[in-house]
Amino acid sequence: MYVRTAKSGKNTYVQLAHNTWDPARGRSSTKVVHSFGRADELDVDGIRRLIGALRRTIGEERTGGAGPMPEVLASRPAGGALLLDGLWRQLGLDTLITGFVQSGRGRKRDLAATERVLFSLVAGRALAPSSKLAAAEWMNSDVFIPRLAQTCAVVDEDACYRAMDWLHDVEPVLARQVYYQVTDLLNLEVDVLFFDTTSTYFETGDADEARWRDEGGRVVADTAGARADADGADGEVAPDRAVKKAGFRTWGKSKDSREDLPQVVIGMAVTRDGIPVRVWSWPGNTSDSALIRQVRADMREWNLSRIIYAADRGFTSRENRRELMSGGDGYILGEKLRSGSAEAAAALSRPGRYQQVRHNLLVKEVNLRAITGSLERFIVCFNPDQAQRDAHTRQAMVARLSEMIDGSDKLSATKRAELRGRISTMPGLNRFLRVTPGGLLRIDKAKTDAEANLDGKYLLRTSDPNLTAEDIALGYKQLLQVERGWRDMKSTLDLRPVYHRLEERIRAHVLLCWLALLLIRLAENRTGHTWATIKRETQRLHAIDAATPDGTFTTATKPTPTVSEIFTAADLPAPTQLLGIIPAGPTTS
Known part of the structure; x- marks a missing residue:
C-alpha cells in the first residue's frame, strides 16, 4: 500500500492505493483505497492524526516508541448494507432522490439525509424487518450504514416517518423514474409484464372511515369541486374526479382467508x-x-410500447379481458379447467398431439373459434411430473374418504347424516363423495375419472396472434416470479404485520418493501444465490469502530472468500478496509 498522486485536468489529487494481481490479464492493477482530495486543499491536520492513529495501531508512537492501542468502541454487521448500498447507487437511486427539485417557500428538506434514512429503511426490510421505532434503533446501533453518520447524527422514529411521508408525496414521479432507471440500466425486456395481486390484513376490528376516492383509489380532497353522479350515500355530493367512497383498510375478498379483518x-x-x-x-x-384500469393507465403514461400482460385465473372475466386489450395491448391468462365453462370442456375434448417444449412441459393449441366467436387462442398445457403428483394426491384423498365411509351402511340415517355433514367441511374429500337416493355414502367414480382427466393440465387463453404456443406456455410459467415475489414480500421482508394506521404510512411501507425486493432480486439474479445465503455470508463482514486521542475511525474486517465472490458477481468493488474517519475536535485550554 502506498501514497500516489494522480492528475485530472489541471488538478492533482493525493490517493492511498495498492496493487493487486489480475490473473486474467496477467499483470497487476492499481486500486484506490482512499482519496485525500486535491493536493492544494489537503487536510494536513487530519492526515497527521491518521498517521498517528495508524502508528499507535501497530504499537508505535510518532517518536518510534510504543503507545496506547486504539480503544475498540463497537462491532457491527456491515456486509449486507454495503452490498445493498452498492446496488442502490449502481441503479442511481441515491442521485434520483437527492436530485428532486424542491419548490415552494419555507425550509428546504435535507434530501441527502432523507436519502440515507430511506435507504436505511429499505436495507432494514431486507436485513432485519421490524417496526420503524425498532428500525431507528437498529440503524443507529446494530448495523453499519454507509454515509449515514455523515448526514444524520442520530436517526429517531420521527426522522423515519418524515422520510416515509416524503416518499409517499413523491411516489408517482419516483415510481416512474425508478422504472426508467432500472429498465434502462439493466436492459430489461418489458414486452411481457407479469401482474398479480395479493391482500394483507390488519389486526383491528374496525375498517377505516370511508372517504371519496378517484379511479386509482387515491383520496380526493373535498374542495376539488362537486358532482352528484358518483357513488355516494343519500344523494351526497361528490368532489370532482371522485368515483366512490371507501376506507383504505376495509373488508374485501381476502387472499389470506381472513375475511373477518380489514385489508x-x-x-x-x-x-x-x-x-x-x-x-x-x-x-x-x-x-x-x-x-386493471389503474395499471393500464399508469403504463400508458410511461409511454411504453405494446405490452402483453400475464395474469392468473382470477382475471379471466370478460370485462377484465376487454380492459387488458384496450390500447392495443394483449394478455396471457390462465383458465379454470374445473369451472365447467364451454371453453374448458371443448379444449379438453379436442383431439390433437402434444408438442414437447421442455422435459416437463407439453403444449397443444386447440381451435375454439366456433364456440367463442372471437380470435382468442387456447393452449392446453400438460406437465407429466405434476400429473403424477395430482394422481398420488387424489388416490390418498379417495383412500381416506373410503376409510371414513366404510361401514356407514350399517349406521342409522341420523348418524350417516352427521358423517355426511362432517365430510362436507372437507372440500378435498367432499368432491369425491356421492349420496345415493337411499341416503347411502359412496365414492363418486365418475368424479374421480373426470379429475384423472385433468391431472397435470392447465388451460391458457391469449389475445396475441403471433406468439408461438411454446412462448405462451413459458411466458405464463414466469408468473411464478410474481408469486415468489409475494412470498418474499410476506416472509423475507415482513410485509405484515404493518405497524401503521394512517393510509399515507401504509402506502409508504409498501413502497419500502418494493424497493427492498428490487435490490434483493437484483442481488439474487447476479450472484445465483438465494437472499438467505447472501445475507448470511455478507453479514459476517463487520465494521469496527475504534477511538484514538486524534479521533475515531471505522475499519472493516477482512472479507471471506465467499463475500468477495458475492461482491464480484454483483458487479461491485470489494469493500474498502477503511470505512470512515472522524477527526477529534479542537481542544480548549
Missing part, C-alpha cells in the same frame, strides 16, 4: 427476469377491473 389490496408488475418494476396499493374492496 388492503396490493398489485405488482414483474419482468421476465423477476425484477419488480412497479407496485400499487388500493382499498381492500377494490374490484379486479378497477385494478
Whole structure:
C-alpha cells in the first residue's frame, strides 16, 4: 500500500492505493483505497492524526516508541448494507432522490439525509424487518450504514416517518423514474409484464372511515369541486374526479382467508427476469377491473410500447379481458379447467398431439373459434411430473374418504347424516363423495375419472396472434416470479404485520418493501444465490469502530472468500478496509 498522486485536468489529487494481481490479464492493477482530495486543499491536520492513529495501531508512537492501542468502541454487521448500498447507487437511486427539485417557500428538506434514512429503511426490510421505532434503533446501533453518520447524527422514529411521508408525496414521479432507471440500466425486456395481486390484513376490528376516492383509489380532497353522479350515500355530493367512497383498510375478498379483518389490496408488475418494476396499493374492496384500469393507465403514461400482460385465473372475466386489450395491448391468462365453462370442456375434448417444449412441459393449441366467436387462442398445457403428483394426491384423498365411509351402511340415517355433514367441511374429500337416493355414502367414480382427466393440465387463453404456443406456455410459467415475489414480500421482508394506521404510512411501507425486493432480486439474479445465503455470508463482514486521542475511525474486517465472490458477481468493488474517519475536535485550554 502506498501514497500516489494522480492528475485530472489541471488538478492533482493525493490517493492511498495498492496493487493487486489480475490473473486474467496477467499483470497487476492499481486500486484506490482512499482519496485525500486535491493536493492544494489537503487536510494536513487530519492526515497527521491518521498517521498517528495508524502508528499507535501497530504499537508505535510518532517518536518510534510504543503507545496506547486504539480503544475498540463497537462491532457491527456491515456486509449486507454495503452490498445493498452498492446496488442502490449502481441503479442511481441515491442521485434520483437527492436530485428532486424542491419548490415552494419555507425550509428546504435535507434530501441527502432523507436519502440515507430511506435507504436505511429499505436495507432494514431486507436485513432485519421490524417496526420503524425498532428500525431507528437498529440503524443507529446494530448495523453499519454507509454515509449515514455523515448526514444524520442520530436517526429517531420521527426522522423515519418524515422520510416515509416524503416518499409517499413523491411516489408517482419516483415510481416512474425508478422504472426508467432500472429498465434502462439493466436492459430489461418489458414486452411481457407479469401482474398479480395479493391482500394483507390488519389486526383491528374496525375498517377505516370511508372517504371519496378517484379511479386509482387515491383520496380526493373535498374542495376539488362537486358532482352528484358518483357513488355516494343519500344523494351526497361528490368532489370532482371522485368515483366512490371507501376506507383504505376495509373488508374485501381476502387472499389470506381472513375475511373477518380489514385489508388492503396490493398489485405488482414483474419482468421476465423477476425484477419488480412497479407496485400499487388500493382499498381492500377494490374490484379486479378497477385494478386493471389503474395499471393500464399508469403504463400508458410511461409511454411504453405494446405490452402483453400475464395474469392468473382470477382475471379471466370478460370485462377484465376487454380492459387488458384496450390500447392495443394483449394478455396471457390462465383458465379454470374445473369451472365447467364451454371453453374448458371443448379444449379438453379436442383431439390433437402434444408438442414437447421442455422435459416437463407439453403444449397443444386447440381451435375454439366456433364456440367463442372471437380470435382468442387456447393452449392446453400438460406437465407429466405434476400429473403424477395430482394422481398420488387424489388416490390418498379417495383412500381416506373410503376409510371414513366404510361401514356407514350399517349406521342409522341420523348418524350417516352427521358423517355426511362432517365430510362436507372437507372440500378435498367432499368432491369425491356421492349420496345415493337411499341416503347411502359412496365414492363418486365418475368424479374421480373426470379429475384423472385433468391431472397435470392447465388451460391458457391469449389475445396475441403471433406468439408461438411454446412462448405462451413459458411466458405464463414466469408468473411464478410474481408469486415468489409475494412470498418474499410476506416472509423475507415482513410485509405484515404493518405497524401503521394512517393510509399515507401504509402506502409508504409498501413502497419500502418494493424497493427492498428490487435490490434483493437484483442481488439474487447476479450472484445465483438465494437472499438467505447472501445475507448470511455478507453479514459476517463487520465494521469496527475504534477511538484514538486524534479521533475515531471505522475499519472493516477482512472479507471471506465467499463475500468477495458475492461482491464480484454483483458487479461491485470489494469493500474498502477503511470505512470512515472522524477527526477529534479542537481542544480548549
